Every structure is written in structure tokens, then in C-alpha cells.
Amino acid sequence: MRTEVDRQAYRTKLAFDWADDEALYGLGSHEEGMYNLRGQHQYLYQQNMKAVVPVLVSTRGYGIVADSYAFMMFHDDAFGSYLSTEADAEMDYYFVAGPELDEVVRGIRYLTGKAPMLPKWAYGYVQSKERYTSSAELIETVREYRARGLPLDCIVLDWKSWTGELWGQKTLDPERFPDPGKMMEALHGMNARLMVSIWPIMNPDSDNHREMTEQGGLLANRATYDAFQDKARALYWKQANEGLFVHGIDAWWCDCTEPFEADWKGAVRPEPEERLRINTDEAKLYIDPQFINAYSLLHSRGIYEGQRRTNERKRVVNLTRSAYAGQHRYGTITWSGDISANWDTLRKQIPDGLNFCATGSPYWTLDIGGFFVRDKPDQWFWSGDYDEGVDDLGYRELYVRWFQYGTFLPMFRSHGTDTPREIWRFGEPGEPFYEALATFLSLRYRLLPYIYSLAFRVYRDDYTLMRALPFDFRHDARVYDIGDQYMFGPALLVNPVTEPMYYDSGSRPLEDRSETRSVYLPSGSLWYDFWDGTSYEGGALIEAAAPIARIPLYVRAGSIVPMGDEIQHAEDDTFGGRLYVRVYAGRSGSFELYEDEGDSYDYEKGVFAITPLQWDEGSRTLTIGERRGAYPGMLAVREIVVQLFEPALEPDLPPAPAVRTLRYTGSRAEAIF
Template identity: 55%
Template sequence: MYQVLQTTPAVVLKNEQFLLRLSPITEQTVRITMTPKDEFLPARETKNRTPVVVCQTSFSDYTVHSTEQTLTLSLPACSIQVDLTSGQCSYFDATGALLVKEPKANGKYMEKVSVYRNVFSKEDKLIQKETVDGMKVVTEPAETVFDRTAYHAKVSFVFGNEAIYGFGSHEEGYGNLRGKSRQIYQQNMKACVPCMMSTNGYGFLFDCGSLMTFEDNGYGSYVWMDTVDELDYYFFAGTSYQKLLHAYRTLTGAVPMLPKWAFGYGQSKERYHCADELIDIVKEYRARKIPLSFIIQDWMTWEEGKWGQKSFDATRYPDPKGLTDILHDMGAAMMISVWPNMNGMGENQKEFLANGYMLGNQSTYNAFSADARAMYWKQANEGIFQYGVDAWWCDCSEPFEADWHGELRPEPHERLQINVGEAKKYLDDAQISEYSLCHSRGIYEGQRSVTDDKRVVNLTRSSFAGQGRYSAITWSGDTSANWETLKRQIPEGLNFCAAGEPYWSMDIGGFFTDCQNEWFVKGDYPDGCNDLGYRELYTRWLQYGTFLPMMRSHGTNTPREIWRFGEPGTMFYDAIAKFIRLRMMLMPYLYSQAAAVSMKSDTFITALGLAFPNDPQTFDIRDQFLFGPSLMVCPVTAPMYYESGSVPLADVPKQRSVYLPAGCGWYDFFTGIYYAGGQTILADAPIDKIPLFIKAGAIVPMGPAEQYPGEEEDAVITLHIYPGSDCSFSLYDDAGDSYRYEQGEYTVTPLFFSNETNTLTIGKRQGSFPKMKQSQQYRIVLNGRETTVTVENGEECCITL
């Protein structure tokens, strides 16, 4: 039986086994902590700790009501009822409707576990391994010692008629996680975020950096945590998905704006070998009038033999500043790959070793240390950033993955043991999933410390809750080029963003096109872009990638530039060019959504179940999603023209089935044809088109297909209006880079369409920034009719259409 010890500033309960605390954080969020000890852990604020939750607020406007059997904590947006006999928690919305509950018995439990720490010595034997995933160094500890007693922990649930999403992106291709299991640890192709959200209007964030599992099957419905010092998690409720995202970002931190160029098209491959090659690629895109916003330099820019050195090999990159100046003059930004591990005794590694900032393998830097992060940034700044490089690609940010070898893919439980065991060798059991969070922090804080003129962009292969506040974009790892992988990428990206982190991407075309003896190299196209089957797969992959937060082509085995897939006038080249241009045309929509992500806790891609929770038919749709507020994307995930080996396919319909969610009407983006919601249709999908639909009652702003953002000073903005209800849009703009938007240097132009009067109001522009346009021409399109208006000095303008 639980006894009530206190009700303010938090509710604290105690029984013979546990202390249980409910701490109101905001009007919609409650922190839940439990410990078998006599007191809770004190606040862990040290210079080295990188917290997941940065919110320091508490909420006092709550009430507590007790009976002999229950205690109820009520906030404006939710309430939690605790059964005093069992400790069972039941969670309710603001109206008193049950959202979810724990089972009556053992809803939460903690079990002692001993944590051991490995002691390493400089005399340990270091084994260097050249792997597909780069150069690795491993060693065995000199000694293993007892560190402390911690706990396994488990929180169980009784779910209702709902869908569950979240926990990051993985490999299985799960959408709705009901009836599924998920192993939550970091690894190449596993990017973990320990948060889940429900179509019932609630979410849970688990402040746990250890191995976790999610189960919803015959064993029960629960989240299990391998190592915690106390059970610590957050419940939040909201009447919309955006309110759930707001609750998550309130806890983990706001997401900064990325520069405008980051929303264009980026070209990469494994790898460009010198400065001249980078320049030539951009020149060719410009000559062909194909938009290109940034070029990406993959690994080994360092001097041969000095793995992970953060500097340029002078023989291949003799003038780094000259290189970035040339690229910038052509309107292209440059991203470069950096690694957390070093060997070969380059100057960077020697400096880390001399200061004791390496982990036990003497190769991977200790990102958990503030001093080590500062040194990493110092080296990156001196060797790379000072020359004008624009963005970081923090590869291998889960540095102790260890199963990428052998012909046979290990079984899931074996992979877990291999990878988790290797991470635990060097990291605390309770922190094995947090390396990437700390690494990203060092890059962000380092760059912010030297300039506010260039926004941080950091592409990482791993993720964790709160990493978005460090301007991190996570990609899905080294995938293989086949149709099944493409199909699985879609729901995994949606689950990543459903965990609260907004920026997710993947290698357009799949990383490996070849098929080799290693279990992870399983592409279907050994001839790469010479295979018409791969050209079709790549084209469909790129069409999907057009509607992700970052659009980036990358991979090995075969080049990925557009001219590798044909020439103008051929089907694949023209389809690729069409969608790259479409991406640039969507820039006003994209950049305004980026502002909504940063300023309103919004996101880019949304599972249909979360966007339309009142339509259960959307819950298990894995291959359609909402992009921004209005555009529904339906990628093509099966071949229609060619099999591998350029073998033609016969009699394959050039269509795919599409479900149009109920609750609104839908317009075909390409034809303008209107469809009622709540029905399934066959939509045309030839190679130059994937089904795209716009919600009725929407404004979609678009611009020209510029070669790079800002190319045309007097670019016309086209406002596409899709009637059906009154609608609005906040059109955002700023200088495109720098952090001066944080001081208010940006503009918002409110747009409103009255469905009854067919009147568009372009509201008075709010705010300002240096060199903003004083005159803006708008082209307005409604039901096939067009009109043009020029607005001077941001004044209000009304147009009846």
C-alpha cells in the first residue's frame, strides 16, 4: 500500500519497496520517477553531463484529490490516477477520458543489477582492423572492477484501439508498432530516440541511455531498460500531434534553423578524391542547369595513413580556402565527413592521447568529456572550418558497432549482444546510446562559439532524444539498393520523426548497389547505374527523397550524378531532373516549414495515423505520409519498367493504390483533379511522376527552379490555392544563414484564403532583415485561373479570384 508523503512541489508516494514521484513540468507534462532507495537522485548537473531533458521548469497550477484507494493528480491538459494499493498509473486527457493505463500488477518494477567498469592501460594490446565501416581499433581491458549497483527497469501498458509510433529509425520497416518488438540500441542502420507517441493523444519520453526494448505481444506491452540508476520518464498529452511535439521539444530543447541551402539538393558519392573533382561536379550541374545546393566530401580527405585527422591532404586539396571560395562563387555549399575515431598517429590523435581524452581503445575520443569535445572542435576548426567549409558529416557516430563482418547476418539477439557488448566495453552501461548526442553537442557549441554568421549543419548516422537542438540531421545508415529496402525506409523515417526529432534523411539510391559475400552488402545491381533496373530504382528513391527534410544522393559502387542515368530526353534523366527542380520550386514551402519546426515545434514528415487520428484506416499505412502541413506523398516502391540486369517488365500497370484519408478532400498535385476523402483510388504513377495530393483547404507557396537558393533576386512566388475550407499559411523568410533570426531578423507574411468569398489576403509583412526585398511579385493560381499582383513594402493586399 502506498502512503502519501507529500503533494507539493511534487507528489511523492512510498510503499515497502519503492518511492514514486509525480512532478508536474508543464500543463501537459508530468515527470515520473521511481527508486527503491530512501531518496531520489539529486540533480546531476556537471560540466561533462549532456542531459536529454533541458527543461528546468515546474508547474504549480495542479490539484491533488485522494481517496482511500486512489490519488489523482490533475493538470489543465491531463491527469494521472495512482492506485494506492498497487501503484498502477492510469492516464487521462483534459476531459477525463482514459488515454492509457498500466496493468493492475507490476505496472512498473525495478530489479538490482551490478554494473562493472573496465580499466584500460596504455600497455594494452591494440588490434587495428580495416573494415567496410572504416578503420577500427579494439582492445581488451586490463581489469574489470565493480562500479555500482543499478537497476533493470520496466514500464508496462494496457493499450486501447490506437496506433503507436516512435523509438527512432531501424531496419525492419515497421510503421505502427502495435504487435511489434523493437530493440533500441545504436548501430549502423539503427538510430534510436527513446520516445513514443500514440494516436490517442499522448506520448512517453524515457530518460534512459542504456539498451532498451519495446514489446507489444504475447509477453505483454512494455518498455524495458537495461541499466538505470533510477526509473525516470515523462508523460505528456495533447489534443493534436503538434501539441505532443511541442511537449517533447519543451523537454528536450528547441530545434535551430538550418541554412536555406540545406533544403536544396545535395550531391555525394563514396567518394570524391580531390578538390578539382568537387569543382568539376558543380560546374557540370551548372552547365546542365540542374539545381545543386551543396556538394559533399566523404571520408579520407586527410593525409594517407592518418585516419580521422581533421585536416586536408595538401597533395589533393592544396588550397582549401580557394576550393570553398570557388564553390561559393558557384552558389554551392560544402559538407565534409569527420570521424570520432583516429589512428595512425596523426597530430590530432597524438594531442588527444597526450591529454588523456581517448576512450579505452586509444582511438575513439571521449565525447562525454567537455574538455575532449572542446579539443575535437579546436582541431576541426583549425583544420577544416576556418577554410570556409559549411557543414559537418559526423559519420560513425555510434563508434562501437561490431557486427559488420561475415557472410551470415547474425540473428537479432546475437547482433544485440555483439553490438551492446562492444559498446559496454568502453562506455558506461547506462550511457551506451548517448555518444552521438554528446558528439553533436561538441560540434554545435564549438561552431557557435566562433561565429554566428554560419548556421550549424551536422549530418549524423546516429541519434538520441534532444539531438535536434544541436542542428543534427540523422540519416538511416549504409543501406543496400533493392526495392524492399526502399519500401522499409518510408515507415522507419516516419517512426524517427514520430519520436520527436524532425530531421531525418537517407542515401538516395541505397549505399551498396553491389551484392558481395558480406551479409550487409546486398544490393541487386552489380552493374550500378549502367543497369536500367537500377536507374528505375534510383529514380523512385530520388522521388521519395524529394519530400524529406534533407534531399541527398549518396552511395558506393557506382556514381550518382544525374548524367550517369542518361542524357536530356531520356526517361530516367528527365524524371530525375524534374524532381530536383520540383524540390527547388518548393523552397518557400520548405523554408517556411523549417521555421515552423524551429519556432512552433512542428515537423516535416508525419505518419498518416498521427496526422489523421480520427481515421483508423490510416493507422497501418506505411507507404504514404504528410510532408509539411498539406502535401501527401505516395512513393512508388515496386518496379514497373525493368528488373535487375536491364530486363524489361511486361504488362505492369503504371499505377499504385492510394488511400485518401477521411476528414477532408484531396487534389491531385499534377492534374488538379479533386477527390473526396475516405476512399482508395488507383493513381497514375509513370516514371516521371509519383502520386502527390494536396489537402483541400491549403495554400502551397512555390518559387522558380533556381540553381541554388537566392540565385534570382526578383524571384516570383506562386501561391497555389486548393479550396475546400478557409485556410492560411505563414510565409517565412530571412537572410538564409546566420543566427540573427534569433534576434528577430526575419519576416513572416500571413496568407489567408476565404473559401466563401474566394478572396486571398496577403497580410502585412511582419518583421524585417537586412537586404530583404521591398517589392514581391505573387502569381496566384486557383482552379486553373491565374492572376498576378505586386506587393510593395510588405503592405496588405486583398485579391478576389
């Protein structure tokens, strides 16, 4: 073997001198549950459960974007405070001034690109598991959701949709999926979409592999397509289009976008430094060391550009396991990888997601309930706590809490192996776990007018939907280390429950457990309990009620929260578009209701409508302004029910909202209280 010098590259280091009271967030989604990154260190390489976005944001009102695709390390410990890269021609980074974190994110997206809108259905519920095996099973599962009156917008076809062992082939097995077009007609006829898992790795006996080989489109491992080549990306899309998209497939699940998993084997989990060495050494066998973090970015680009060339009427939805700065401009949502079902993992996922979204990458999700539910001692990563799966009452409780948290994520998606995931697997109607799941499933759909309006702000204003508390309360230092609470949009303070109250694993009952959790209400605002309307002054730590039927959820004074009826899918018009506008008194506030067709890229051409909502605290008036814009299918007239929440006049009396009902035709209207 002969070694030839290709070029020179350098190790680089960007050193920092932080202020004593400064907190840091970002770097992507990792599995350790770090929140404030001060005093921490992190290894930045792509791997299952590691999605790298080399961006830091500071409570001092700025961000740092490292422009490097190489392996990086972040340190703020006894070894120093720095961000280093392994192989670069030069140190290249950007300083992004705020001072507010929303302004920092706006600067990051100026550098890395806009986040396009996802279709409206993508903000509904996505049902997945490992795995649905046939057309019949997919259709029957959706039919059962509809029969039970449980909302649903998408079902997922995971791996092995291909024939036999032809891993990565982008066609469906004709025995189990005999008529893909007819299957899609049936799913679409029930107002459900289908997401299909596709892989960059291909079995050498498959047609897709042979075609890639003939066109020189594989990496040197002869299994993985070379996303760094324009022609290979174009061919990969051609295969996905001809094998799947032409049948009406709605969304992609680009799994294994790292794409090397060298350490996922054996009974003993390697130490972090050993995992780092194993995985980066493997990646560098086939990818230039300067670009080992870039595969997912380019893979996502190929899917996005290919679909947009093919069909502008269907927005790209691409669920990926890895990420990089700017990948969001390709219609991606990143999920946190193959996590395990236990309470410790649930706790850690909350700050993991907040740090990902702090980087300017707006769409993040996870496997509700954990991917691995059981424990397999011979495989270190298969480490769930519930060998009986859904038959274990301890797992049912964990799943409900995970589901309640997932209700307030950018994508609301259940997935995993070892045990079923459909709502009815967790009990029967009238039973506590089933009813809790049904309640939060319904709540997600009632909140769609609020969520979809904020999704437009993500596109137009470079907004962040899932917000670490310093985004809104940067001047309250008490929030800097609170990694298990966050804002979902401008109004909702979400406080997931991350401790068991009723059952341990093995269905063992727990005794003397409080049905509460501590919640810090940030200073500078009055807060309302979403469930009963009780108000609280901010700047206080309270013990909030958290029975299995709910999690602590609070609304900031001055908020306007548009909600809908209890619909069955995102485009359900059973109730004629009736809108419930919740107004939380205490200060003036505003909100823009956004509406469009729900799909297509016509919104980029201005085909949408915005209705301004303005609450004036002094005059106690909600003004619904003149609707601006139009789109095909827009309602000419709708009923709007305005509900005003304000502090109770008597401390012992439960507050009840005042109600006004309006007939809105698009012209200015007022609700006066």
C-alpha cells in the same frame, strides 16, 4: 585482473495496457520497416542503421519519453507489453499529454529542446557519393551541374580526405587538396557549399590522435575520442576548426557516431539477438553501460557549441548516423545508415523515417539509391541487387523512384558507393530517367518557399515537417497502418512508388506491369491531384497514375502552397523573388510565408519577415496581409501570381486554375476570384 564494484544499477520495466484500437509510433529509425509498433518488438541500441530515440506516441493522444541512455527493449507481443532498460539507477520517464500529435511533439521538445533552423541552402539538393577524391573533382562536378542547368546547393567530401592512412585526421591531404581556401572560393563562387565527413576514430599515427592522447581525451580503446569529457569535446572542435572550418567548410558529416561496429564482418548476417549481444558487449567495454546510447548526443553537442562559439554567422549543419532524444537541438540531421539498393529496402525506409520524426526529432534523411549497390557475398551487409550499377536499367528505375521520394524529405541528399550518382549518369536529356530526375530536382527548388516557411515553424512552433498520417488524421483509423504514405507539411500527401514497373535487375524488361499505385485519400477533406488539378473526395482508396515521370502527389483542400521559379540554388534571385501562390479551394485556409537572410542566427533575435496569407472560401478572396518584420536584403517589391485550383465544372474537362497577378509592396493586398 581485479573487479571493483562502482555502484548499483537496476533493470527497470515500464509495463503498458494498451487500448484495442490504439496505434503506436516512434523509437527512432531502424531498418525493419515497422510502422505501427503494436504487436512488434524492437531492440534499442545505437548501431549502423539503428538510430535510437526512446519516445513513443499514441493515437490516443499522448507520448512517453523514456529518460534512459542504457540499452532498452520494447515489447508488445506474447512476452508482454513493456519498455525495459538494462542499467539505471531508477526508472525515469515522462508522460506527455496531447491530445493532438503536434501537441505531443511540442511537449517532447519542451523537455528535450528546440530544433534550431538549418540554413536555407540545406533544404536544397545535396550531391554526395563515395567518394570525390580531389579539389578538382569537387569543383568540376559542381561546374557540370551549373552548365546543365541542374539545381544544386551542396557537394560532399566523404572519408579519406586526409593524407594516406591517417584515418580520422581533420586536415585535408595537401596533394589532392593543395589550397583548401582557394577550393572553397571556387565552390562558393558557384553558390555551392561543402560538407566534409569527420570521424570520432583516429589513427594513432595522426597529429589529432597524438594531441588527444596527450590530453587524456580518448576512450579505453585508444582510438575513439571521449565525447563524455568536456575537454575532449572542446579539443575535437579545436582540431575540426583549425584543420577544416577556418578554410570555409560549411557543414559536417559526423560519421560513425555509434561509434562501435562489432558485427559488420563476415558472410553471414548474425541473428538479431546475436547482433544485439555483439554490439552492446563491445560498447560496454569502453562506455559505462548506463550511457551506451548517449555518445552521438554528446558528440553532436561538441560540434554545435564549438561552431556557435566560433562563428554565429553560419548555422550548424551536422549529418549524423545515430541519434538520441534532444540531439536535434544541436543542428543535426540523422540519416538511416548504410542501406542496400533494392526495392524492399526502399519500402522499409518510408516507415523508418516516419517513426523517427514521430519522436519529435524533425530532421531525417537517407542515401538516395541505397549505399551498397552491388552484392558481395563475403560481406553480409553489402547486398545490393545491381552489380552493373548505373548501367543497369533496373537500378536507374529504382534510383528515380528513390529520388522522387527523397524530394519530400527534410534533407534531399544522394549518396552511396559502387556507382556514380550525378544526374547525368542516369541518361541523357530527353530520356525518361534523366527527365524524371530533372523534373523532381526542379520541383524541390520550386517548393523552397513552402519548405523554408515550415522549417521556421519547426523552430517556432515545434512543428513536424515529415508527418505520419495520424498527425493530421488521428480520427481516421484507416490511416493507422498505412506506412508508405505521409504528409509533407500541412498540404502535400506524398505517395512514393515502391514497386518496379519497367525493369528488373540486369536490365530485364518487365511485362504487364501497371503504371499505377493504390493511394488512400484520408477522410474529411477534398483532395487535388498536384499534377493535373483533378479533385477527389477523401475517405476513398483510388488507383493513382504513377508513370516514371511522376509519383502520386495530392494537395488537401484549403491549402495555400507558395512556390518559386525554376532556380539553380537556394539563394538564386534571377527571377526577382517572384512568387506563385497556389490556393486549393474547398475550405478556408491560411499560411505564413517566412523569409530571412538564409543563414546566421539573427532569426533568434527576430531578424526575419512573415507575410500572412489567408484564403476565405465564402468570399473567394486571398488576402495577403501586411508583412511583419524585416531583414537585410529583403525585397521591397515582388510579383505574386495567385493560382486558384477548384473542382472542374464539367467532369470530362481538365481543370485549369484561375490566375490573378499582384504587385506586393508589403502592404495588404487581395486577389478576388
